[in-house]
Amino acid sequence: MRWINWALAWMAPAALPLAAQAPQPVQSSRFVAVLDAAHGGQDSGGKIASGQMEKAVTLAMSVRLRSLLGARGMAVVTTRESDQALPPDRRAEIPNHAHAQACLILHATESGSGIHLFVSSIAPSQIALFLPWKTAQSAWVTRSLSLAGTLNAALLHAELPVTIERTFLPGLDSLACPAVAIEVAPNRAKDGSVTAEPDDAAYQGKVASAIAAGMLAFRSEKSEP
Numbered sequence: 183m184r185w186i187n188w189a190l191a192w193m194a195p196a197a198l199p200l201a202a203q204a205p206q207p208v209q210s211s212r213f214v215a216v217l218d219a220a221h222g223g224q225d226s227g228g229k230i231a232s233g234q235m236e237k238a239v240t241l242a243m244s245v246r247l248r249s250l251l252g253a254r255g256m257a258v259v260t261t262r263e264s265d266q267a268l269p270p271d272r273r274a275e276i277p278n279h280a281h282a283q284a285c286l287i288l289h290a291t292e293s294g295s296g297i298h299l300f301v302s303s304i305a306p307s308q309i310a311l312f313l314p315w316k317t318a319q320s321a322w323v324t325r326s327l328s329l330a331g332t333l334n335a336a337l338l339h340a341e342l343p344v345t346i347e348r349t350f351l352p353g354l355d356s357l358a359c360p361a362v363a364i365e366v367a368p369n370r371a372k373d374g375s376v377t378a379e380p381d382d383a384a385y386q387g388k389v390a391s392a393i394a395a396g397m398l399a400f401r402s403e404k405s406e407p
């Protein structure tokens with residue numbers, strides 16, 4: 183590689199600065215993703231069959247996604263980086279203050295299989311100047327459905343089973359951005375037996391890669407005129 187740079191410098195010095203600093207697309211600096219690893223501290227969440235607590239699985243998924251998305255030039259804000267308890271209002275304040283373009287709330291479960299996507303069941307409304315705190319999501323739910331659709335396509339592309347449901351989640355309804363809750367369930371064989379628990383490293387890697395691909399697709403959809 184050093185030789186190639188030297189050759190370029192010798193052959194066309196003017197081209198070197200361009201080659202040395204690959205410009206980031208302008209849009210990437212404006213797209214902020216928030217990752218909310220659910221549970222933490224005293225709130226352990228559910229227990230995975232492997233013995234792992236849900237709060238640890240969600241944090242591991244958040245760390246994987248932060249690294250994958252950050253490597254692709256996405257600005258990522260996380261609600262927690264350690265085994266920390268967070269009041270519910272704080273979980274909404276973080277994405278709302280960051281003006282997030284997408285917020286993923288991460289959960290894990292032992293029940294069901296594959297990936298469960300949840301979008302708020304709140305009815306859509308026009309974006310108002312002052313949004314009532316508890317129902318802020320009503321102005322964004324259409325975009326949340328679009329984010330869930332893009333994530334669904336990416337997960338199916340990775341041959342992961344997916345379900346999408348509308349549900350009432352208090353934390354979700356306070357978010358003023360496209361928001362989807364993602365629950366990672368075990369991977370199962372056709373007979374229902376578990377082939378990978380939600381804390382399995384290879385399985386988590388596959389799920390995180392598919393979610394990251396979905397987020398990148400959502401970012402490019404957003405930047406289209």
Ligand SMILES: [Zn+2]
Pocket residue numbers: 220221227228236288289290
């Ligand atoms: Zn949970």
